[in-house]
Amino acid sequence: MSKKIYTEQEIEILERNLNIKSVSSKSITYSSAFKIKAIEQSKTGMTSTVIFEEAGLPASLIGEGKAHQSLGRWKKSMAKQGQDGFLQETRGKGPGPIGSQGVSLEDKLAKANARIAYLEGNLTLVKKLELHERSVKNGTKAVLKTNERYTLINHIIREYQLKNMVKHLCEIAEVSRSGYYYWLKTEVNRMEKYENDWADYKLLYHVFLDKKKCGIEEIKMTLENEYNLVMNHKKIRRILRMNGIISPIRKAKPYRKIMKATQEHKTKKNLVNRHFDCGTPYKVLLTDITYLPYGNGQTAYLSAVKDGATGEIVAHHFSTSLKMGLVYQTLEKLPKVIQQDILETERYFHSDQGVHYTHPTFQKKVEEMGLTQSMSRRGNCWDNAPMESFFGHMKDIVLSEKQETLQDLWYAVEEYIEFYNHRRYQKKLKKMTPIAYRDHLLWAV
Structure with missing residues (x-):
């Protein structure tokens, strides 16, 4: 049977149960009274599962098979030692009624045990506070939450079976006694x-x-x-x-110097000037290239075109080569997805000043498509921020696990782009996906 590890939330729930003496991340110690009661109920024909569920201890909380395992062990102990075997395990048991003739040796021993349990309880509280670096006795600012202190106090009182110690423990933890009792009441x-x-x-x-x-x-x-x-x-x-769930945070990319254009390669003015969203689909198209590592130090490249208004990836091409064919084939896919019936006086094709986009043949192809070319300022990634942002988010997911083969990498890229266009909601798009927002804008035209 596998060993169950209890979470902090499960431990907190178990500690509230009166049938539990103490609990850690790996084990539960049940009270003597519950052990005896469970054995008696078992004799009437009740199953271990029912007995524990009625006590507020379902299998989903304590673990599958734990109830049957524990009850079987208690029965064996009862057969060997009787009920005294359970009662002797109880620490800090308070003294019985005091007679008029004084205190017996048994009563004195019980009081001494209670005193030891009390001191151990104080030590446990202080150790737990110091373990969290939140000690309330060292004069530093207390940052331990009030409900966490109440939990520790309640745990110590039940674990050591202390009586009339609530006030003193509350003073140590610097919380009010009335607040502690209210906390118990609202359990x-x-x-x-x-x-x-x-x-x-x-x-x-x-x-x-x-x-x-x-x-x-x-x-x-x-x-x-x-x-x-x-x-x-x-x-x-x-x-x-x-529950310890945190989304990945992208690290800022280091400054990447843009390649100088040769005399043959001509740069274009920044006509977009960061006005990416003009409210009309396919009026401002942004493009860039990113690298994607895979296998044993191998690299693939992705060229993509993004619509500035909707965020939709309208065209992309995946290749192992960084030659001009990468951007040419991306352009060839562009007319298949752009709506041609939208009346616009001018459409912009915006990129950085990379060697691919300053190439005269590429610029001629862009012009033949009826697009006006625009370029970011030199060394300024903010001028093409939406495209950079998409690549960053994509890499967070696609490269979160090492892609061993080119086929695996290609499949991961295609899957993410499909997800991004059809299933990724964005607040700036009125909480729609890029495709849904595109249809919304086209319907409104």
Whole structure:
């Protein structure tokens, strides 16, 4: 049977159960009373699964087969030692009623055990606070959350079975006793919140993976568009952060010097001047080339054309060669997707000042297509920012795992472009995908 590792959320839920004495990431210690009660219920014909579920300990929480395994072990212990075997395991057991004739040796021993448990409880609290570098006794600013302190206090009281120690532990943790009791009183509400958060987390994690490890805003738009569910972005961030789910953050590209144009190669003016979105599809077309490593130090290249208004990738070509054929074949695919019935006085084809785009043959082909060529200023990547942004996001996903073969790399690129055009919601596109926003604009024309 595999060893179950309990998450922080599962540990917090288990610690609230009165049948639990203590719990760690790898084990659960049940109370003596629950062990005896479980054995008695088993004698009446109840199965171990039912016994644990009625005690608030379903298999989905404690692990499959754990109930049957634990109950079997308790029965063997009961057969050998009887109930005393369970009772003797209880630490910090308080003294019995004190008679009028004084305190017996047994009572004194029980009091001493309670005192030891109390001191150990204090030490445990301080150690846990220092472990988190959030000690409340060293004079530094306390940053441990109040509910986390309440949790530690409650854990120590139950683990060591302390009585009348709440006030002292609250003073150590610098929290109010009334606040602690209110926290205990609202346990049911917190449990409901945890259950609701867990159900939401499963949906959010599914969207996170389905949308290629996207960010908070894209998850929010996906919920609204595909699930008809409105969820506050703060709640999404809180649930994902609580479960350690973080979307990848792209690092800024280092400065890359643009190749100097020769006398034969002519640069063009920056006619677009960062006005990428003119509100009309296919009026401003942006293009660039990026490299994609694969295999054992091999490199492939992707040339793509992006519509400035909708963000749609309208044409692209994938190749292992960086020769002029890469951009020529990209141009050949362009007329197949651009709508020719949109009346515009001028359309722009914008790029950087790379050697491919300053080549006279390329410039002639662009002119023959009825496009006016525009170029970014020298060494200024911001003048073609939407194209750079697309390549950056694409590489985050496509290169997140090493692509061993050219076929694998090509398939990953094609899959991402299809996803980007048809399934990636963007806030600036009125929470639509590029294709949906393109159709929206064309319908409005």
